Amino acid sequence: MLRSGFLFRGSSYGRGKIKVRGFDWKVIQNNLPFLLQGLLTTFQLAAIAIGGGLLLGTVLAVARLSSRRFIYAAVTLLIHLLRSLPLILVIFWFYFFMPILIGRPLNDFLSASIAFIIFEAAHFAEIIRAGIQSISKGQMLASLSTGLSYPQSMLYVVIPQALRNMIPSLLTQSVVIFQDTSLAFVIGVKEFLRSANIVDAREVRSLELYSFVGIVYFIFCFSMSRITKRWEKKKRSKV
Amino acid sequence: MIDGILTTIKLGILCWSFALFIGVIIGTLRYSPWKLARFFAAGYTEFFRNIPLLVQLFFWYFAAPSVLPERMVKLIYHDTLNVEFWVVVIGLSIYTSSRVAEQIRAGIGSISREQFDAALSTGLTPLQMYRFVIVPLSIRIMMPPLTTEFLTTFKNTSLAMTVGVLETTFMSQQIEAYTFHGLEATTGASLVYITITMIIMLIMTNVEKRLSVPGFIIRQR
Numbered sequence: 001m002l003r004s005g006f007l008f009r010g011s012s013y014g015r016g017k018i019k020v021r022g023f024d025w026k027v028i029q030n031n032l033p034f035l036l037q038g039l040l041t042t043f044q045l046a047a048i049a050i051g052g053g054l055l056l057g058t059v060l061a062v063a064r065l066s067s068r069r070f071i072y073a074a075v076t077l078l079i080h081l082l083r084s085l086p087l088i089l090v091i092f093w094f095y096f097f098m099p100i101l102i103g104r105p106l107n108d109f110l111s112a113s114i115a116f117i118i119f120e121a122a123h124f125a126e127i128i129r130a131g132i133q134s135i136s137k138g139q140m141l142a143s144l145s146t147g148l149s150y151p152q153s154m155l156y157v158v159i160p161q162a163l164r165n166m167i168p169s170l171l172t173q174s175v176v177i178f179q180d181t182s183l184a185f186v187i188g189v190k191e192f193l194r195s196a197n198i199v200d201a202r203e204v205r206s207l208e209l210y211s212f213v214g215i216v217y218f219i220f221c222f223s224m225s226r227i228t229k230r231w232e233k234k235k236r237s238k239v
Numbered sequence: 240m241i242d243g244i245l246t247t248i249k250l251g252i253l254c255w256s257f258a259l260f261i262g263v264i265i266g267t268l269r270y271s272p273w274k275l276a277r278f279f280a281a282g283y284t285e286f287f288r289n290i291p292l293l294v295q296l297f298f299w300y301f302a303a304p305s306v307l308p309e310r311m312v313k314l315i316y317h318d319t320l321n322v323e324f325w326v327v328v329i330g331l332s333i334y335t336s337s338r339v340a341e342q343i344r345a346g347i348g349s350i351s352r353e354q355f356d357a358a359l360s361t362g363l364t365p366l367q368m369y370r371f372v373i374v375p376l377s378i379r380i381m382m383p384p385l386t387t388e389f390l391t392t393f394k395n396t397s398l399a400m401t402v403g404v405l406e407t408t409f410m411s412q413q414i415e416a417y418t419f420h421g422l423e424a425t426t427g428a429s430l431v432y433i434t435i436t437m438i439i440m441l442i443m444t445n446v447e448k449r450l451s452v453p454g455f456i457i458r459q460r
Contacts, residue, residue: 084436086394088408089429096421179291186401193294206301214290214298221289 027205028212038195039216045113045181045191050174052117057124062154064129075125082122087183091115095187112184120177127173131166132158168235171228175221182217192216243410244431246324250396250406251435253328255389258335265336266343267369280340287337293398296330300402327399335392342388346381347373379450386443390436397432407431 028035063075082090094115098106135158143153163170182193190198196209203209268280287295300323350373358368400409411428415421 081433084390084394084433085429086397086408086432088397088400089411089425089432092408092412092421092425093429096415096425100422175289179289182291182293183398185293193291193297197297200301206297207303207305210294210298210302214294217291217294218286218289222285225285225289 024205025208027199027203027208031199031203034199035192035195035212038190038192041109041190041195042178042181042192045109045116045184045189046174046178048113049116049120049177049181052113053120053124053177054170056117056121057128058159060121060125061128061132062159064125065132079122079125082119083126085119087115087119087180088186090119091183091187094118108184108187108189112187112189116177116181116184120173120180123173124170127166127169128162131162131169134165135162168228168232171224171231175224175228178224179217179221240407240410240414240427243405243407246404246406247393247396247431248435250324250327250331250399250404251389251393254331254335254396255392257328257332258339258392259385261332261336262339263343263374265340267347267374269340269344270347272365284337284340284344287333288341292331292334292395293401295334296327296398296402299330300326321404323399323402323404326402327396327404331392331395331399335388335395338388338391339385342381342384343377345384346377349380350377382443382447382450386439386447389443390439393435393439394432 060075060079063071064079066072066075091112095106095108095111098111098114139157139161140153143157144150148156181191184191185194185197188194193213196213200206200209265280265283268276269284271277271280354372354376355368358372359365363371396406397408399406400412403409407428411424414424414427418424
């Protein structure tokens with residue numbers, strides 16, 4: 001388990017005397033397979049978080065719009081609680097909670113995935129709720145009057161339209177999730193940042209490694225946000 | 240634990256004030272007449288917004304000492320008491336400032352063109368126009384998103400634990416380390432964050448109410 005800062009501190013300034021100057025990209029070249037493995041884990045985690053979060057988020061959003069008071073209150077409370085917690089705490093929480101629940105320790109990747117799905121579901125739910133509410137009531141009434149049941153009309157009529165409206169905000173949130181996966185670091189998931197950290201502990205090349213990690217994250221997130229912007233513009237010009 | 244909570248609050252408020260200050264400047268630069276300034280501001284926001292906070296913190300903590308000049312390193316990293324704290328203040332402020340700048344840009348963008356023209360035609364200089372007309376107006380529009388940012392800042396202070404700042408989350412993990420009551424400690428820390436969030440929400444709703452300009456409706460450009 002993590003024993004925070006003290007463990008990682010070994011890296012650069014602590015050993016101040018043997019300061020190595022200048023960039024040396026060899027360290028990245030040599031450790032590229034290992035780093036890429038980490039990047040792959042990051043992508044997996046992000047995909048799981050986005051996919052699972054979207055599914056669960058949709059369920060939560062529909063539940064929040066439920067007319068049954070009890071469901072509404074419970075789900076609203078849950079969403080508000082999750083949204084007011086830092087992700088790092090949610091990750092820890094599941095890390096400690098899951099073993100109690102299932103009686104044996106869970107592997108850290110799985111535990112992080114569950115935490116991510118639930119945390120991101122709460123965030124997605126709010127976006128999706130806003131999207132559903134942006135669809136006019138008439139759509140719902142019309143589909144109900146054609147004889148579809150409430151779940152059917154939700155699933156086949158309202159949600160598909162709502163999804164289309166929400167794509168920009170969903171993409172933005174996905175970028176945030178992609179960035180957030182770096183937090184899986186704290187329970188020892190070997191994602192991108194952790195693998196850089198491990199290499200750093202061996203090679204003492206913080207500058208190159210963390211710059212590399214930063215640049216890779218930047219490239220992915222920046223291009224994603226560009227795509228989002230273009231999408232938004234396209235949609236706006238269509239309307 | 241109390242120390243941890245205090246540190247969390249201190250961190251949150253410090254970072255927020257720095258971030259607001261830098262963010263307002265960068266955000267308004269996005270609308271400056273000079274192309275270079277616009278370019279710089281856009282680059283700044285995009286750059287710091289698109290790199291995870293944790294990576295940035297690690298950069299400032301581990302990597303920065305080897306690029307900065309020797310004397311600065313000595314001054315910052317060796318002579319300061321609790322370096323970690325200040326490193327986080329720097330990192331989190333810069334990260335948050337880029338997000339604030341984005342909100343500010345959106346806020347200014349939502350002000351109608353005529354406001355700018357009217358302000359200029361009353362004889363204000365561009366600087367005065369921003370100082371007396373645009374910023375006061377847009378601040379009010381931006382209050383709700385900025386409140387959200389403020390809350391996010393508080394939540395983000397929890398990342399400070401990774402570089403070893405003794406704040407709430409760190410404390411909860413220390414408790415876990417000594418007593419093995421991980422679940423209880425983490426739940427306790429969660430309660431702390433929820434309480435802080437709620438208090439801020441209450442205060443900000445009040446502030447928003449007091450600041451709101453009667454009859455001022457956001458117009459679409």
